[in-house]
Amino acid sequence: MSYRIGSFANICGVNKETIRYYERKNLLQEPLENHSGFQIYSNHDVKRVGFIKRMQQLGFSLSEIYKLLGVVDKDKVRCEDMFKFVSKKEEVHKQIEDLIRIEKMLKDLKRRCPDEKQLHACPIIETIIEEE
Secondary structure, X not given: OEEOHHHHHHHHOOOHHHHHHHHHOOOOXXXXXXXXXXXXXXXXXXXXXXXXXXXXXXXXXXXXXXXXHHHHOOOHHHHOOHHHHHHHOOHHHHHHHHHHHHHHHHHHHHHHOOOHHHHOOOOHHHHHHHOO
């Protein structure tokens, strides 16, 4: 399927300026033009923007996403030092551990909810701070 920029941006959940920004940052390739001169985007482009947005939600910067897309684009320059780049993202493991602790705390809080006395005895701050 092919899309003009307005429908492409809507499908991706962003505005046209975001699409243009991604193009300027080389996160998204310039689209092909159809016989009428309109720029046309593909389903592949939709998936790529989805990947970019998801990685941003996970805390990756656009420059980090650009580097990761180098693997997809088979760009040897961007793939240089990939081991070093990936090694720097070790903080992800800490974030996962923190999220697991928060999940346990929320489950415990949910279990206590029917009993107001137990609910107020829930040591939320201590649970997070102590386990660091």
